[in-house]
Amino acid sequence: MDFRLSEREELLRKSIAEFAQREVAPLVEEMEKTGEFPRPLIKKMGDIGLLGLVTSPQYGGNGMGFLARAIAIEEISKVSAAVGIALQVHHMACWPIETWGTEEQKKKYLPRLAKGETLGVCSITEPSGGSDVFGMQTTAREEGDYWVINGRKCFATNSHVSDIMVIVARTGEDAKGRPAFSAFIVESSFEGFSLGREENKMGFRGAFSGELVFQDCKVPKENLLGKVGEGLKIALATVNRVGRPGMASIGVGLCYASLEEAAKFARERVLYGKPISNLQAIQFLLADIYALAEAARLLNYRANWMMDQGLPCDTEMTLAKYVATENAFQCARMACDIHGGYSCILEYPVQRYLRDAWVSIPSGGTSQVAKVVLGRHAVKNF
């Protein structure tokens, strides 16, 4: 077993870290204040190759793969978890198009997404819930050359900065009488599409989360993604294999951001004539942050490596997401403890890590939903 990253992956980490420092860090304060995503950053992320990580070169991407994606999202999220989630959800639009799309769909949409003409959206959640996929109310019916969609999606990341969205709607019933769903590629310019409310969140500030509204929205027939009735399969695979490792990578980034800030503060903060890093109480906290960060990273890298190898990895992805986001919250909490009263001051980033980590937990499925998956797996396999 070789745990070393390749020269290519090490260089990727370094390059993305530099990009994050130069292009993302100066935007964070404004994003926190306004909650707005900095639109010029989209093109810059496209230019550096971040938007094409899971897209093949023939469709304008670089196809560097999922482990590379994990490293890149981690480095971006160390500086801004909000940009991290915008990036990870963008990949959730690219991957199903490449996996289930027709050649025409791939040629039409993937280069635009990889280049940074727009960010992608992948939206399943509705006001009735996200994990209860059968409760989805949005419908699509065939009418001439179109699918006509009616309904509403909520908490859609990138909602207000996207022109290309992958969504799932109910298209009838299967042979057993259960609701059947299909996936569609929707452009923001389609008739009957509009944007609804924009959420004012406590964390991931600067990443848009909003409503997508479909009122007799006319989607050309050729924009059906996959076959009729494959919507649920597409949605669940995308959430499991792209969404969860994306959230896990954000969690890992937050763990290490907390570790670096906490260690730096502990070295610099002098109490009783000595840096507080000399105190065992502080060292124990740092040790715990370190252990949680490393555990989250290793689980995440393994899951993403399995994905790159084409191995079944849904359970590993769920495990990584559950551990990494929960660990991120614990790490941020302990980093705040080390900062004492300074953790309440907005100038110190640890409070932001805590808010972002909190929001990362229900994103892509709550920890309880993850535990249902993991619990079932444990009962069956151990």
Add this chain to the structure above:
Amino acid sequence: MPEAVVCVKPIPDPKHWDRLSLDPKTGVLRREGIPTVINPLDKHALEVALQLKDNFGWEVTVVSMAPPETTQTLKEALAMGADRAYLASDRLLAGADTLATAYTLAGLIKKKAPNFQMVLCGNMSLDGSTSQVAPQIAHYLGVPHITHVSKVETEDGSKFRVTMDLKLAQLVLEHQGPMVLAVTKEVNLPRLVNIMGILAAESKPLEVLSAADLELDPSRIGQEGSPTRVRNLFMPEIKRRREILKGEPEEVAEELVNRLHQAGML
């Protein structure tokens, strides 16, 4: 196509210099666990070359003298856009002073890029700070050099207008033909490495050469061939001066302002 050669030095990452220490017995710098990066000014030098490549189709060759484990820094230069890289790496080259380093790099350039039009260096390395290597390379190559370069302009990629920043004045020089330039950070903002560049770098040539490969004079390389010796290396002790001014608040404030003026801080 004209060729620019960029000299690149791998140095311990300045972000981690607080972790550097000296071995009290040997006086050697302990750099274990500290990542190696391209000397920051060398990236500015590389950017000058890459702009010549973008605008006038030049070829860009990177050269370095360093231990073999530093190939990753050269990969980074290739990922930025350089076409090829050569690393002179040999135990016989270890311990070189600036003159022996310049002799080696010039030997490498003569061997692998004899038709160069421009050699670019950072004005100094952050770890050595001598600023001597670039002029010494020019000496060995027998071409003119300009240091403290803050601007490089050209309209046709053959005749150059180069600004030398002397702090109190700027000297603008024009030159056509092979030369060595040592650049400052004011010259440009180096591009970031992009992912496509990282992938492309994997198929670009990176050759490691020994002293024998370069057919260098053994008496002029490494520690043996270095006319200068480091007699002592020490961490400077920085002490704060503390003085308490006593008296009425207004007098003390005036005295404080005077002192700060005298210290040149106001």
